Amino acid sequence: MKTQLSLENGYISRGSEMLLEDLSISITPSSALLITGPNGVGKSSLLLSLIGELPLSRGELSYSQINIKELSLKERARFRSYLPPTIDSAFPYSVADFINFGSIPLKMRLNKSEVRNELNRWISYFELEEFSTTKINELSTGQQQRVLLARLFLHNAEVAILDEPTSALDSYFTSLVVDAVNTKMSEGHSFIIASHDFELAQRINGRILELTRGKQKPLLERS
Numbered sequence: 001m002k003t004q005l006s007l008e009n010g011y012i013s014r015g016s017e018m019l020l021e022d023l024s025i026s027i028t029p030s031s032a033l034l035i036t037g038p039n040g041v042g043k044s045s046l047l048l049s050l051i052g053e054l055p056l057s058r059g060e061l062s063y064s065q066i067n068i069k070e071l072s073l074k075e076r077a078r079f080r081s082y083l084p085p086t087i088d089s090a091f092p093y094s095v096a097d098f099i100n101f102g103s104i105p106l107k108m109r110l111n112k113s114e115v116r117n118e119l120n121r122w123i124s125y126f127e128l129e130e131f132s133t134t135k136i137n138e139l140s141t142g143q144q145q146r147v148l149l150a151r152l153f154l155h156n157a158e159v160a161i162l163d164e165p166t167s168a169l170d171s172y173f174t175s176l177v178v179d180a181v182n183t184k185m186s187e188g189h190s191f192i193i194a195s196h197d198f199e200l201a202q203r204i205n206g207r208i209l210e211l212t213r214g215k216q217k218p219l220l221e222r223s
Helices: 043-050 073-079 095-103 112-125 141-155 171-186 198-203
Strands: 005-014 017-027 032-036 058-063 080-083 159-163 190-194 207-212
Touching: 005 043, 017 043, 017 190, 032 043, 032 198, 043 159, 043 190, 073 080, 080 141, 095 112, 095 141, 112 141, 141 159, 141 171, 171 190, 171 198
Parallel strands: 032 190, 032 207, 080 159, 159 190
Antiparallel strands: 005 017, 005 058
């Protein structure tokens, strides 16, 4: 089966501190990997390494069997998207403009009308129509998280990498996230999600990777 993303014997450090050692991950189409563990074990650092923002100390990261070092930033964007835990709201973008940044990869294969329809689809899905012209730094934390999610799903990359995607959401919007993830998985997309949200983990069928200090526990398969 095709491998969309793989990490082989990865070592991740922050300064002189080794966060994760000898970590291997393989992501195939229509799958989910849920990453758990206490604060400070390296979950966010692992996600940053998987998107190519935090270089590995050792090991090899590949997208679709291509070493990430051989891919330009534009090519990487076709393979993966990333949802950070918070928005950098220092930039005075409107909600619609900020979400629209996620459409850049789509413009290579869709016409303007199709891109606009997809943009409106995800603005509507996360119930952001009334905020479309609002500056993102004027939104609540939960509203900002919905903006990030709309941009991520608009991006529509092969592998979506999410850091605490429901930490500021209520059960209603968490259900919307679960439904969107499961729908995209049925279409061949895959997800890597770091979360403390047990409801989210229970409702997404995937493997569970529990990180401990400097190590990983064996992957658990969900039934």
